[in-house]
Amino acid sequence: RAADQQNNLELTTYERLVANELATHSFRQVDSAQARYLVGLAYGIRSDMVTVSEPVYYNPWPAPYWGYGRPFDPWGPWGAFPATYVNQSYPIFTHLLGVRITERASGKEVYNVTARNTGGESSLVRAMPYLARSALADFPLGNGVVHTVKIPVDKSGGQSNEMVATGTAPAAAPVPASGAKVVQ
Template identity: 75%
Template structure:
């Protein structure tokens, strides 16, 4: 079994645990990976979004560009007409669905009430205890956002960052603000950087970098069923 398949299984397991603990979840956790040749300054942070010909009237992409534009503004970027921009910004996005099956215990209480005595302990040292396990299936969704920056004049790629998170949210629209904020939270990241970013659930949450470490050699992406995505250059 190759590394990608093991990685996917581990990610799905974490996503499943997230679903089981959804009532206690207060953060959205996103993995961010960046590749960078950034050398710009605040004075040169002018940009325009770029699209492929078949995306010109894509309303979904327009909505995501507005979300990303808000986060770029927080990093001193200024959107200008294309012919005045130093950088062109291109988005890639997608959502993939999977099903995770977990064996959950069914409990049996051999000591029915009433209960009395002190201290009050309805179960005592004998129970409850699992008598069987039932497989429960849960949908898990992977959300992805990629942001690619190139110099308009030379076409040179200067920054490429991707953000990915997992959970029971089936809407990419609702996941996109967390993806965009995570992707640009610590701009610019170093080349090959991998961060795990936690953002409080709700509006106006501050991004918190939880883990920062050098990236390992990138593995080739494996195809997965049940996915849809747009990719730069296609």
């Protein structure tokens, strides 16, 4: 760490998340003099605007119309006239986490992965557990391979521990659930 990063709570939190994921692969933190590998992190967030054309339906004669003792609309829920379209702009955020593992002695890179998530959530802190988990989901996946990881979300919006079982051994890929976040 640089001198200005020594007391950085955000960086410390992200380092702990990645360290916990690496611990599931038998890595452990040791003093830098004893370490065989060095792990580096890069993270960030980028925002942009996306514009979408959305239909707007218009009915000049709004319901209710009465017939046979109950209300009905003879033009249906979409109105009597064709839809017009309105352009709506929405913010979109891209969260990134890069993990680079190098051999301490030689400096040779042995693993390099970038996890990316795009959506309407602006908080990098809320996205980071998913990014850390997905970045190391198929560790040690070959460098240069792009794949999609789906992480199930439980009812309260947190990470689920559900795993796909094939035979008797659990598989590496979590079970996709409705509302699962897709991370590349």
